[in-house]
Amino acid sequence: MFILNVLGGLCLFLYGINNLSEGLRHAFKKNTDKLLGSRKNVFLCFLSGIFVTSIIQSSSATSVMVIALSNGGLISLEQGVGIILGTNIGTTVTTHLLKMNLKELVLPSIFFGFLINLLGKRSLGDCFMGFGIAFLGINVLHEHLWMLRNNPAFFNFFVKLSQAPKLALISGILFTAIFQSSSAGMGFLISMIKNNLVDFNISILIMFGLNIGTCTTAFIASIQGKKNGKRIALAHFIFNAVGVLIFLLFFDKFIYTINYILPQSGVVKKVALAHTLFNVINGLLFLPFVNGFVKMLYVLIPENKNIFKK
Numbered sequence: 001m002f003i004l005n006v007l008g009g010l011c012l013f014l015y016g017i018n019n020l021s022e023g024l025r026h027a028f029k030k031n032t033d034k035l036l037g038s039r040k041n042v043f044l045c046f047l048s049g050i051f052v053t054s055i056i057q058s059s060s061a062t063s064v065m066v067i068a069l070s071n072g073g074l075i076s077l078e079q080g081v082g083i084i085l086g087t088n089i090g091t092t093v094t095t096h097l098l099k100m101n102l103k104e105l106v107l108p109s110i111f112f113g114f115l116i117n118l119l120g121k122r123s124l125g126d127c128f129m130g131f132g133i134a135f136l137g138i139n140v141l142h143e144h145l146w147m148l149r150n151n152p153a154f155f156n157f158f159v160k161l162s163q164a165p166k167l168a169l170i171s172g173i174l175f176t177a178i179f180q181s182s183s184a185g186m187g188f189l190i191s192m193i194k195n196n197l198v199d200f201n202i203s204i205l206i207m208f209g210l211n212i213g214t215c216t217t218a219f220i221a222s223i224q225g226k227k228n229g230k231r232i233a234l235a236h237f238i239f240n241a242v243g244v245l246i247f248l249l250f251f252d253k254f255i256y257t258i259n260y261i262l263p264q265s266g267v268v269k270k271v272a273l274a275h276t277l278f279n280v281i282n283g284l285l286f287l288p289f290v291n292g293f294v295k296m297l298y299v300l301i302p303e304n305k306n307i308f309k310k
Contacts, residue, residue: 009140016134023126049086059091172209243282
């Protein structure tokens with residue numbers, strides 16, 4: 001039954017994404033350029049990714065929206081890649097004026113979508129319903145998989161896995177891939193820190209893994225989408241994975257920098273700073289090369305091939 005519930009949540013998510021993509025495509029096809037600014041201004045898209053994710057505090061939610069917009073033909077691949085770069089920075093913001101609780105918006109979104117459909121505005125209604133159904137599916141997945149946290153064997157597995165430097169990165173990837181939330185992963189990591197289960201260096205490796213694992217949501221969202229959606233999902237993974245590889249090459253210097261900036265602070269504050277610095281530096285590092293990177297994405301996923309074969 002547990003497996004069926006998880007699969008049902010996944011199906012809800014995919015069905016919602018499909019509805020959202022089609023609704024956006026029909027509702028806003030005449031206002032494409034006004035939706036997220038100029039197609040040529042990648043920096044503006046980068047800032048919008050930071051802003052949106054800072055508000056909703058979910059890089060997964062923003063990446064899903066970007067893929068939906070791309071599937072609907074409302075943004076270019078350059079725009080999508082720019083926004084994805086910004087989402088990684090936005091998700092590190094913990095203090096802000098506005099914060100939306102997506103879980104609380106799910107059922108109202110479905111209700112208003114149904115109501116709007118009854119009024120004859122089907123495209124707009126599909127947008128609301130698609131959004132609600134997609135994140136209803138995410139909530140179903142989260143609630144059923146999160147029950148594993150009370151399983152001692154599961155908890156001990158991750159603790160033991162994270163205590164080995166070579167496996168700490170893998171544990172972060174696995175955790176976020178399972179729970180579909182880097183925020184949940186960070187909460188789990190902080191819990192282990194406070195219980196003295198991991199030290200600072202191991203915590204940083206786990207944090208790197210969390211950033212890679214969060215890309216799985218975008219991959220799931222792109223399964224039934226068009227080629228640009230798949231390219232954006234791949235871009236999200238490459239940004240984070242390559243960023244982690246670069247930081248691993250300078251790992252000792254990165255640790256030294258954090259300790260130098262916060263010499264008297266606890267591990268939790270140091271990990272929070274490291275998380276922010278990693279995503280800011282990684283985003284700014286890739287931003288100047290977006291156009292060249294987009295060309296590479298067309299090579300990796302050409303129009304006549306599909307590397308995501310079912």
